[in-house]
Amino acid sequence: MAAVVTHRRAETSSSLISPVPRKRTRFKSPSSTNAHSCKMQLFYVTFEFGPSELNLFKLISEELYYVWKETNEMVKEVQEPIEGLFLITEDGENVRDLCLKLFKFSSKTTDVQTCEKVGFRNGNSVVICHLGKSFWRKEIPLDSLQxxxxxxxKSMLFFIVxxxxxxIKLVKRESLSFASHVLEASSEKSIIYEKCYAGLEKALADFIFALKLKTNTRHLSGFLRQIEKLQERLNTRKSRESxxxxxxxxxxxxxxxKHGVVGYRLSGKTLFIFESHQPLNDQSRTLIESHFQGDVKFLQLKRAFxxxxxxxxxxxxxxxxxEKRGSLGMFGEITNSMNQDNSFSSIIAIASGHLYKEGDLAKVQQHxxxxxxxxxxxxxxxxxxxGRLHDISVIKLFKSVLPLLSKTVDELNENVYVYGQPLSTLADRLVFKFGATTAKTKGYIQKVSDFEVFDGDVMVISPRIGFEKFSDKGDSGSVVLTRIENRLYAVGIVYGGDLDLSIAECLSAKKETIATSLKVALDRFTESTRRSIIFDRI
Structure with a gap:
């Protein structure tokens, strides 16, 4: 089935920054090259959804690019950051499918452009030469790659066979790269990913050095702080969290x-304790405060987000x-429905758990x-x-409305899988959603330690650069989606946002969206009703 999505323009920042993706002029379109047998071609590959090892690389390199874009007229010494990698393979190869095979880049969102040479600051660029069976069968000399x-x-060059x-044949034949940099296609690629991060580290350091030479204006000083924060975030990869x-x-x-605490979050040196309805008693407050070295603030959950x-x-x-409105999240089919009323179908819709309870009529506005x-x-x-943070509202649809359920988002006309792993495995991953108010928006799942509500997985999503917010009023119930390899996964349900800045030290908190695990909500439904939901299509 397909979700009904209202077409409205997604909110974007009022700055000059444009949402991704963007077009580049320095590369040729793949279709503009003539296909010749026995010819090796160089491609520049960028991606949106890749392996988890590159989540942070994608996030930081993207933000670095936009700072460069805003400052390149003032700091011309800094060359354009590299956001992807360079791939050499035989001309005529389906590069997107190859990237899915080698790196698990989603072929639906991978951008491939041909180029004449490895661009710009070469020490930051990872270059991979894929030598397939046809390469060896035709015995093309490696001189053609020179x-x-x-x-x-040499340290940034890899061969995949x-x-x-x-x-063995390649290592013996020529020493264009280190022996450890010759990998089989089926092997894990951590050594390549580490070089991607090494190039990113160098790009950040070069940028900071150039900005420090020219920070004679408040404008550039602000960009310097942004880059330094990116550098700090990248450094956390190598440090053990405490x-x-x-x-x-x-x-x-x-x-x-048992006295009403429903969750907590550590933000800097402040510990926030979320209370359900009534304030926590003095004894419980004192016990918590005495075991934490820092400020403790107690607030009702509705004040937090x-x-x-x-x-x-x-x-x-x-x-x-x-008198509330939200977003219809997803359609599915309920099993063991034991339908007693012929006016109902077995098709259901889900929405946010705080929007409906049993017996409520769900309505939409039409014409x-x-x-x-x-x-x-x-x-x-x-x-x-x-509490309802970890629940979904399950709405059984009337048979009469089934013909009205039409697909309005072409790109989501595919099977949707419910993500079953802990949300912690999605740290820094790019996600997107379609909501009734802000339509399609994209964001990154923040890696937030020491945050729990109602003993369940909670996602904190920050908007991708180019979007004002990931969600706004009316988007509650939207399904949070991501791509893993070439599959579309539903990972969560939008609940709310707008953490009060007056009580939080996290500067980005006002733009945060809180979403909960869809898998947890479905498990709670199945455990209580002995029924399950099968999701087909959005």
Whole structure:
């Protein structure tokens, strides 16, 4: 089935920065080259969704590019950062499919452009030569590669072959690269990824050096601080994280659950304790404060971040009982439905858990009229007592509305898989969503330590550069999606955002979106109802 998505322009920053992707003029289109047998071609490859090892590389290199774009007229010494890698393979090869095979880059979002030579600051560029079976079968001399790799530093040059025999043959035949840099296609690529980060480290250091020579204006000083923050974030890859929260402090927080504590988050030197409704008693507060070296602030959960539901304003799915609107997230089919009413189908829709409860009518606005599309069957009143952050609203749809469910987003006409691993495995990963208010937006899952609500996985998503926010009022219930290899995964459900800056030290918190694990919500539904949901298409 396909979700109904209202077409509205996504909110973007008012600055001169444009959302990605962008066109470059220095490369040729792959179609502009003549295909010749036995010819090796150089490609510049950039990607949006790649292996988890490159999540942070993608995030930092993208932000670095935009700072360069804003400053290149003032700091001409800094050359354009490299955001991807260079790949040499036989002309005529399907490069996108090859990148999926070798690096797990999604072929749907990988950008491939041909070029004449490895560009710009060569010491920062990773160059990979793929030598397939046809290369050996035709016995093309390695001299044909000399002109393509002659300026590449040896430490940044790699060869990928299809077999161990080819690997031995290449190492013996020519010493264009280190023996350790000749890899089989099926082998893991961590040595290549580490060189990508090494090139990024050098690019950051070069940028900082150039900016420090010219920070005679407040404008450039601000960009210098941005680059230094990127450098600090990159350095965290190599350092072991240490937490100011002791095990005893966490135990005291957990013990306070029976008195109304529903979660916590450490932000800098301040520990925030989230309370459900009533303030925590003085004894529990004192116990927590005595076990934490720093400031402790207690606040109700709704003060920390509020549901992205708009009251009496735009949205896509409506609950008139509580006068709120959110986003219809995804369609699916419920198993073991035991349908007693012929007016209902087995098709369901999901929305944010705080938008509907059992018995509520779900409505949408169509042609100026509000139309009922189904009835909420979950969560019930018993579940509401445990908080709703980790729940979804499950809405059973009327048979009469099924013909109205039309696909409006072509790029999502594919199978959607529910991500089953812990959300911690998605740190720094690029995600996107379609919401009723802001349409399509993109963001990165932040790596936030010491953050838990209702004993479940919680995602903190910051907007990708070029977007004002990842979500806004009316987007609650949107499904958070990502691509892993060539599959589309639903990883979470948008809950809310807008952490109060007056109580937080995190400067980016006001633009944060809070999302919860879809898998956790589905497990709670299945455990309670003994029914499951199969998702087909958005």
């Amino acid at each position: 002109s393509l790799v002659k300026d590449v530093e 299809e077999s161990e025999v080819d690997k 937490s100011n929260l002791t095990r005893e402090c966490i135990r005291k927080i957990k013990d306070a659950k 509020t549901p992205q539901c708009a009251i009496r304003c735009g949205g896509e799915i409506i609950n008139e009982r509580i 100026g009229e509000v139309k009922s599309i189904g009835l909420c069957i979950w969560p019930n009143d018993d579940m509401l007592e445990n």
